Amino acid sequence: MANINLKKREVECKIVYYGPGRCGKTTNLEYIFKNFGKQVTGDMVSTDTEGDRTLFFDFLPMGIGKIKGYDIRLALYTVPGQVKYSATRKMVLREVDGLVFVADSLKVRREKNMLSLKDLHQNLKEYGLSIFKVPLVIQYNKRDLADQGIPLMPVKQMNQDLNRQLKVPSFPASAVRGDGVGDTLKACIKLTLQSLKKQMGW
Amino acid sequence: MDTKSKVKSNLQEAELYKTQGLLNEALEKYLRAGNLIRKDEQLARNKKLYNTVIQKIRALKAEIERIDSSPDTKEVSESVQNIIKEKFAYGEEGDARALEGAIALAKFGQYERALREFRDLMQQENVKVDSAKNIIRCHVTLDSIDDAIRQYEEWFRSNAFTPEQINRLRVFLQSILDKKGIDKTLPHKEVEAMPAESPAALYDNQEVMDGEIIEPEYVEGEVMEDEIQDEDIIDISSVEITLEEGPQKGQTVEYDVSFQSGRVINLLVSSSDKELIETLKTGLELRKVHFYSPMAMFNGEGVVFSKSKIESGPKQGDYSLDIEIKSIK
Numbered sequence: 001m002a003n004i005n006l007k008k009r010e011v012e013c014k015i016v017y018y019g020p021g022r023c024g025k026t027t028n029l030e031y032i033f034k035n036f037g038k039q040v041t042g043d044m045v046s047t048d049t050e051g052d053r054t055l056f057f058d059f060l061p062m063g064i065g066k067i068k069g070y071d072i073r074l075a076l077y078t079v080p081g082q083v084k085y086s087a088t089r090k091m092v093l094r095e096v097d098g099l100v101f102v103a104d105s106l107k108v109r110r111e112k113n114m115l116s117l118k119d120l121h122q123n124l125k126e127y128g129l130s131i132f133k134v135p136l137v138i139q140y141n142k143r144d145l146a147d148q149g150i151p152l153m154p155v156k157q158m159n160q161d162l163n164r165q166l167k168v169p170s171f172p173a174s175a176v177r178g179d180g181v182g183d184t185l186k187a188c189i190k191l192t193l194q195s196l197k198k199q200m201g202w
Numbered sequence: 203m204d205t206k207s208k209v210k211s212n213l214q215e216a217e218l219y220k221t222q223g224l225l226n227e228a229l230e231k232y233l234r235a236g237n238l239i240r241k242d243e244q245l246a247r248n249k250k251l252y253n254t255v256i257q258k259i260r261a262l263k264a265e266i267e268r269i270d271s272s273p274d275t276k277e278v279s280e281s282v283q284n285i286i287k288e289k290f291a292y293g294e295e296g297d298a299r300a301l302e303g304a305i306a307l308a309k310f311g312q313y314e315r316a317l318r319e320f321r322d323l324m325q326q327e328n329v330k331v332d333s334a335k336n337i338i339r340c341h342v343t344l345d346s347i348d349d350a351i352r353q354y355e356e357w358f359r360s361n362a363f364t365p366e367q368i369n370r371l372r373v374f375l376q377s378i379l380d381k382k383g384i385d386k387t388l389p390h391k392e393v394e395a396m397p398a399e400s401p402a403a404l405y406d407n408q409e410v411m412d413g414e415i416i417e418p419e420y421v422e423g424e425v426m427e428d429e430i431q432d433e434d435i436i437d438i439s440s441v442e443i444t445l446e447e448g449p450q451k452g453q454t455v456e457y458d459v460s461f462q463s464g465r466v467i468n469l470l471v472s473s474s475d476k477e478l479i480e481t482l483k484t485g486l487e488l489r490k491v492h493f494y495s496p497m498a499m500f501n502g503e504g505v506v507f508s509k510s511k512i513e514s515g516p517k518q519g520d521y522s523l524d525i526e527i528k529s530i531k
């Protein structure tokens with residue numbers, strides 16, 4: 001449930017970017033930070049470890065206007081994708097309102113995508129949430145690498161692997177170039193707000 | 203594809219994976235290229251090519267090793283700590299929330315800052331003992347048991363706590379020491395003796411349990427309450443049971459946990475809740491239970507383990523109910 005401050009008339013929704021290590025979660029947030037200046041309300045904060053990997057989380061605050069007189073704020077987070085940071089991943093996921101699952105289109109990461117989605121499913125369950133009900137979109141990232149002759153999975157196959165049962169909105173993207181980054185976020189915000197409105201009885 | 207092209211494409215992929223930080227994938231491609239070169243008579247003669255690949259493999263292995271052995275936590279900037287403190291505390295406003303924020307800092311391995319926060323929070327009566335316990339936990343996690351003992355002794359000598367409070371802290375730390383096999387008996391103040399079955403005695407008991415069930419270590423970012431294994435049971439503060447039988451069928455009842463021993467939690471049910479006492483027979487399976495820990499809520503199942511009437515003390519006539527936790531989802 002979103003964090004609601006009645007006094008300040010503010011609602012903060014937590015949106016978490018989830019996915020296997022190196023799939024491009026941080027790159028998504030960096031692109032948003034640099035290119036969505038109007039909506040970004042503060043600095044992007046990152047905690048990196050060796051080799052540019054996320055240690056705890058990235059955090060990016062945004063504001064997207066008002067609904068029913070309430071200031072709607074977003075707190076975007078990424079989780080650390082490396083398998084060994086599973087406890088931290090779970091902490092970051094707590095009280096999530098909307099999710100972007102970033103999948104890596106590289107063929108060599110096929111299994112890692114599926115394992116990470118399973119890990120998400122499990123962690124949500126432990127918080128009493130269902131992956132089938134939580135606002136969720138999927139992004140197929142690194143599509144640009146097709147130009148370099150590196151084996152990528154076709155979008156259709158990725159849909160089959162990851163989205164056959166979920167049937168959530170999905171977007172091909174290239175986070176380094178910025179393609180699809182905005183569409184992914186917008187779709188996630190849309191679902192998150194729909195669910196917020198339901199919860200608030202708006 | 204001839205071998206030469208295969209080698210080339212493997213090397214090309216390896217290079218790309220390396221720039222992506224996908225080091226294991228890169229290693230695999232280099233190894234494959236190396237093998238192809240070795241097995242091909244013509245290519246094998248090109249010692250320079252082979253050596254280059256071998257060098258890349260060595261460098262990559264070293265890099266993987268370095269990353270794997272990098273510390274799991276580090277001291278982060280104050281601005282990040284502020285975000286942890288503010289955003290990873292979920293409760294109500296006020297001191298309880300501030301305590302959660304400080305616990306979050308400890309869970310993210312920010313012990314120095316957490317200790318400062320806990321010390322500040324000790325000024326607030328309602329979170330004083332919890333803050334003190336967390337100070338002890340921090341010292342224990344940092345492997346500075348001596349500091350934990352010194353801290354306790356300092357509190358013991360000062361008048362910072364009431365005898366009952368200091369006793370709770372003593373029991374808490376003593377159980378940690380005992381568990382670690384440290385031969386040290388903490389000084390303690392005489393607290394008025396209490397009849398064994400009074401709720402106050404139960405409370406004292408709870409502290410013993412606390413020491414047993416709480417793993418006093420914030421292992422790298424681990425959420426204590428999340429480890430739901432048979433031996434490690436989360437600290438449950440209250441439960442919400444949906445009744446599936448009896449006159450109140452379909453309704454939910456909520457109770458605070460008065461104490462907990464491993465998988466068994468104890469609730470005190472008032473004698474005025476006659477119907478409920480009737481319904482909750484020993485052996486009754488409770489299929490819809492929400493277990494609330496200080497940090498999260500879990501769904502699960504339990505079974506009524508035993509039920510007994512309290513015969514004396516202020517709660518005389520009420521019922522003491524033990525529920526065994528069967529599963530937590």
Ligand SMILES: Nc1nc2c(ncn2[C@@H]2O[C@H](COP(=O)(O)OP(=O)(O)OP(=O)(O)O)[C@@H](O)[C@H]2O)c(=O)[nH]1
Nearest residue numbers: 021022023024025026027053054081142174175176
């Ligand atoms: N070519 C290409 N590279 C990308 C893309 N997105 C991310 N990368 C690269 O992939 C690597 C990992 O990106 P990050 O954004 O750090 O990945 P992450 O998911 O945050 O990784 P963890 O923090 O370890 O979980 C970096 O070298 C990025 O430049 C993309 O769309 N195309």
Ligand SMILES: [Mg+2]
Nearest residue numbers: 025026053054
């Ligand atoms: Mg990252």
